[in-house]
Amino acid sequence: MLNYYFKDSIQAFLTKNTEEIIGEISLANQYDSTLAQNKSWEVQISILRDAFENIEGTIFFEFSIPRMGKRVDVLAIIHGVVFVIKFKVGEHNYNRSNLEQVWDYALDLKNFHEPSHKAFLVPILVATEAKYSSVEILTTSHKDNLSLPIKVNKEEFRTVIGRTIEFFGDAHELHPDHFAKGRYYPTPTIVEAALTLYNSHTVDEITRSDAEAKNLTKTTSTISKIIATAKQEKRKIICFVTGVPGAGKTLVGLKVATSHLDEINGNASVYLSGNGPLVAILQEALARDKIKNEKANGIKLTKGKAKSSVKTFVQNIHHYRDAYLVDPKAPYDHVAIFDEAQRAWSREQTVKFMRQKKRSA
Template sequence: MLFCNKSNIAAVITAVLQQYNDIELNSNEWIESAYMPTPTIIEAAQALYRNHSVEDIARNDAKAVNLQQTAEAVNEIIEVSKQKHTKAICFITGVPGAGKTLAGLNIANERHNFAEEEHAVFLSGNKPLVDVLREALIRDESSRKNISKQEATKKVLPFIQMIHHFRDAEIMTQDPPNEKVVIFDEAQRAWTQEKLAEFMKRKKV
């Protein structure tokens, strides 16, 4: 594991390049390789909701391996928390396109277990994303199971929610939420306690 900041980042990059400069890259092999695009987040969400694995979705490339390892690590933490009756928080980081949202959807889908009262939920502050994912899952569920969109909606809505609506509902009660596993998408955009308190005061006026 490497650590760097603005003072030594150049030295770290140089050291890494010196360590791996003996690896020969075959440009022709890369150019002639098969085109295997990652599916859109909508296609991935539909596949996960049909209980496909991330290996099926990501076609067994490096991303699939990383996603599966991430899911296994988080699931292990969840199981330990359940056994010890404790709380845990996990952070999944990565560059844009690394698969953070897909990882969150995958974990939420795996833990969306009503029989064991886990009630996992995927929360996002990105309204267009929530709207599109919900509609895609509702249509897919309705079509595959030959049920009405209204019936499909009842199943999908608890799975993917707007974080603001989830927050507003929970601050109105002292009871703990039904959801035992909560996935926050793009948590880096979350407000501080002070900022949230200021917003809620303005909202009540």
Template sequence: MRGEMKNLRAYYSASIREFLRYSSSEILGVIHSNNISAETTIQQSSAWKEEILVLQEQLRPFKDGRIIFEYIIPRMGKRVDVVVLYKNIVFLIEFKCGDTEYKSSACDQVFDYALDLQNFQKESHNKLLAPILVSTRAPDFSGAICENKRILETIKCNAKNITEAISKVAEKYREPSFDYLLWENSEYFPTPTIIEAAQALYRGHNVYDITRNDAGAKNLSVTTDEIHRIIEYSKRNFRKSICFITGVPGAGKTLAGLNIAIQRSVENKGEHAVFLSGNYPLVTVLQEALARDKVEQGKLCGHHIAKSEALRSTSAFIQMIHKYRDSFVGNANIPPEHVVIFDEAQRAWTHEMIKRFMVTKKGIADFNYSEPEFLISTMDRHKDWAVIICLIGGGQEINTGEAGLPEWFDALRRIFNHWDVYVTSQLKDQEYCHGRSWQNIISGLEIHQYDKLHLATSVRSFRTPDLPKLVKAILDGNVILAQEFYKKISQKYPLVLTRDLNKAKDWVSANCRGSTRYGLLASSGALRLKPEGIFVKNEVSIANWFLNGKEDIRSSYAFEDVVTEFDIQGLELDYSVVAWDADFRFDGNVWTYNKFHGNSWKSVNSSERRLYLKNAYRVLLTRARQGMAIFIPKGSDTDLTRRKKYYDGTYNYLKRIGIHELL
């Protein structure tokens, strides 16, 4: 039977006519033979058998379609239970064998598959997609067939009325014909969130499987390949090397780092690797996401894994940079890792900052290193070879005491000039140089310039790579350039402006379907959003905010908790509401920088603190992958801390750029 051919995209694929001709045992055998990625539990095998029997009964009236079992969705690292291609409509069927109700989470699950195919599979962009949830023992559900942007709302069926549901859809829609085999083998250009990517990589997927492979984003693969080449060279020649990976916001620096860390963590090669970050929310969310996923994967394989055990494992692979650093203070221990990745390395602490921390928190009075210098020194303890990979984001510094890029080079020049230094030409940009000349920064060092280490294309916003350019133009006060970029992206990336918070929330909610994630953002200095019900000083469990579902009021979906630039840097949403306060305001000509202190706004005069405030808004405005609503309050002249003029200037400036108003 033709279904016996190995199929990387599915476990079984055949015409419906052929599917009906063979016994359930024969079809089950093909599915088992193609399932080479993991062991199959008794429960999974039983579920497949039930699905086959149900569909052989329910698809009997349909002779000219095609059926596919376990069709892979690469970005999500998951598979659709069944795809039925009939009357030029793509039916996506998710079975919940034995369920007696239609759970909303299951409805979202199959709807998410449809969204994913529409967004990332080439042959699905213009196809009608019909998600169906089959809860086999649930009662009949009589709902209307509703379509929105070429995807039907999830249809709810039990084991007895799938025929009726498919027939109704096929009668209502007359779709242009297409080649079913071409659809099945269509190119797929996924762009995962960092959480999805980390989960997929940790399960054993390759970065090539879960990322886009179109020309605009290929350099993610090129960059990781170049790093592997440098690591192998260093290993063979007993060299110590430090590499600086640069990239625009959302270009995949963290993804590249995670991929390298996972691939180099091979014990039998003697090269453990660890991913380090000073970004506490990012580390917390990734550790928790990987642990939850490990528990769920264990259930699928029939293995019970305790959450605490899973967290121990993921916490060893992804660590807080400060905890890692402190484990080497006051001793001569050699790190077990030969490869260390420092995410957001520009945020490493200055000598003054870390010295103050060591005195007040650790009781160590004579700590005479900056954080970059000490971190290099720990890897320099290796007698043979070592590689440090610094992931650098320009315009990302948002904390007092962050050393920025120059301190890494100063440390190399002072003590570690025997290290090989690999850089990109982009490091010459003033966003990285902190006012110093590039020649001054690299003076006395032997530099190897490899531009393959730069990630030039944003893959966060898969709808357009130009969002960071628009945001930069806005923050630079360049109206003409901002207008050009807004016109360029407005058809692909919906961006709206409003003075009504509820309208912003309603707009985002209306644009988000399935489990598309959205949430409320504001700067940490936005203290006068409080009258709008936005409390930036509230403590938020960032893992619950990012990972929990719609039913949980602690999740981002509830719009009850706001997160700031400190919480969300390095992470992302699909849609966001960005609430804009008077801390960063446009006065008609230039941006003004303000801090709320006591009962009034004070001007921010420090150039460093001005940079942090500007970068806070850069972070907030580049977090959403698919669309964004900007909310600017109207203010009130009866409240001197919220005068209308504090907000009108910014609103009118964004209007002038052309951003669409929600009235």
């Protein structure tokens, strides 16, 4: 499996006809493409052709961000600058939800995709039929080589590409193959943010538990000792935590995950669940609490920034699995906590599913 549906040099992209490009994207898509989706790709290709004329670089369609479960509409690497592009074909307005989405793409790349850590990232929302564009290029105050989202219509898109290249100059050159194969690897800054979030003890407040604190402490302490033993003896150990609903299993998992986030000292952990709504609720609740705490300290924090720290240790197991169908290397994490493990497939069923997924890719 590849973590994109289409990749080529921009020069080669410009020479291919639209049907050929859409055909390549559709063949790589594991889901059936709708007529509306194909029409959208057709419009995108036309706009990109005009914007990228006489420009050298690499273009990706539907680029997957490792373990985040998100695909960027179009990602282009030009003179070391990574353009993260979201298209809204036929849209007349720059809706806030669309701006937040392209901003989240850029943040997730910056925080979790190793080749993007030092790259210049420029998120762009293209509302094709909008009456105006905001072509001003503003970087964040964190000196992280990340620009704020740019709002542009189809007429001004080419201008934005040119101005952005001039603004950043020739950035550090990125090899497209290395970028495409980039692994999931949280930045030290985002890990530190996750640790800060945990140290405020907000996890306890969002997880109802009927278990006594003594039992929870004893369980998490025992698991931590087992983790230390596995590390010292270089062994793989599996633990099973059982209990009735409300016993505090989720809370134990979150505490273990957030207690072992120090990758520098050989600890990196993640809480994984196949329960999509649970993952969404945990991420949302923790992000909101993070924003609330920062506001009390006089610091304004966007939800995108807050959620990035939460995503370090709370993730969807399906996205985790898909990432390592692409990446053959061992996962970044040393400790993986699987919620709802009783619903896991047998080895035979898992192998069967993975074979089907590879054939369909």
